Amino acid sequence: MKPLTKPLIVGLGNRWRGDDGVGPRVVEVIAALGRDDVDVVELDGETSRLVSAWAGRQHVVLVDAVRAGAPPGTIHHLIGPDRIPTVVGEASTHGGGVAAAVALSRALGNLPVRLVIVGVEPAAVDHDDQLSSAVACVLDDVVERVLEEVSGACV
């Protein structure tokens, strides 16, 4: 069993759907840093995979494309599971997945103590293996925000 005390960073999305690939690309950058104080995983947003991935974790950061009507590239930092079902359910490209995962996890009593979304407003989620320039420009900022979050710098 891998220790579950480490924060888990989940990159949500599909690399072949333009800016929906921002989550996977962020965790790819973080994984390449070779840090042993965090775990990273790339997921597609399917409900049970999400619940299984974060079960037993205290601190989980979801990195995802989040559509909230802000200018493309805007970083959304959503803290706490109570915000996630209402905000993300409508806004995330994996809306049902994340919201349903939070609901299922809450029913099962295994919701992480701190569940955070670092979201990026997408410009386009069409068939494309590249990020838009608006999202590509903020990739480093998103990585930095996620690392601040897992280091406890964000409250």
Next chain:
Amino acid sequence: MTHRAGAGRLSTDALARVEGEGGMHVEIRDGRLVDVQLRIYEPPRFYEGFLRGRGHTEPPDITARICGICPVAYQMSACLAVEDACGVAVTDGIADLRRLLYCGEWIESHALHIHMLHAPDFFGVDSVVDLVALDRAAVERGLELKKIGNEILELVGGRAIHPVNVRVGGFYRMPTRLELTKFRPRLERALELAVDVSEWVAGFDFPDLETEHELVALDDGDHYPVFGDRIVSDRGLDIAVDEFPDHVEEFQVPHSSAKHARLLSRGNYLVGPLARFSLARDRLGVVATEAADAGGLGSTCRNPFRSIVVRAVETVHACEEALRVVDAHLGTGPSAVEVPPRAGTGHGATEAPRGLLYHRYELDAAGTILDADIVPPTSQNQPTIEHDLFHFIEANLDMPDAELTRAAEVTIRNHDPCISCATHFLDLTIDRDGTT
């Protein structure tokens, strides 16, 4: 809200708990049911189009992207079709490892459908979240079982979603005997969980309903269908996989962006768990056979509601098969055979969790794909699902709209359609004399 008296339209704009997005339209005129349409409005994805011009080694990775739930099925059918075109057969060791990978997908997909999508219908609740309040242990067991399916995909396929270790001719890397041996306790655990799941679902209440359609599955002459060189039915169809295009007609309907399929001069047919079980019950593993007996399944099963029991029995079988492969795996031999290109056409079919998945590729001498054809199980089952829906709704026109809508959705979920594969949500509209 419109009610009865023969007038109205029932409309579900987004069908819940199915893989993908689609809608259902029901039209009633003068108290008589005139039309039922499964509307797949997800835009067409043009996979067959953009496979043209790609290399013969690319279909496993490209077609795996058609579905996040059954990527292995796409990879396997693609590999078999390309290898057939190139006249290459893989070693028994590679074939066994493919079977192990496929067992992982069956376990994961069946555990998902049984617990997250189908079981809530038998408890009269809307979702697995509500089911937790009624049977928390069952939901936890389902999630654990599904996770072990994922782990098989990670072990053999390199990762759970869209595995990266599969290539035409076999695998990039063969897992070692030690890796598989170390994983054995997880499979033993999965088998234990799967047997408990089959006991659980066997206790549900099932309405009496028998599908009348021809049941079609693969046949390799030996194993419970996963792979196979022949396609057989309960009504005497017995053809080679490469004869599929001669016997199956794909056609388009105005209300759906997914193609439909029917057997030429035979009509609608059904692929999937009911067909596999009814054609090959005697090939199930020992524990799966016991589970089928204990679950009250006869020599065949034509009740779509009971497909949840068949899926559970197939999950037991997949765990047994996975254990068999792990015990037999020596970790020696090549991880792949070379597949030099040649001009020709190849056909491949495997049993995705939802049923038979057919691929055909036409290659030129350099291996460039000239033409591709992919027929997923949901396309083949769609006319049959519509037919069953028509008869169900016709027999229950007096039911209040909300109840009828719910029951119709259950009728669809029985078949675990993967709408994403077929071309995502299902909408339901019931039109009673032009009124919504």
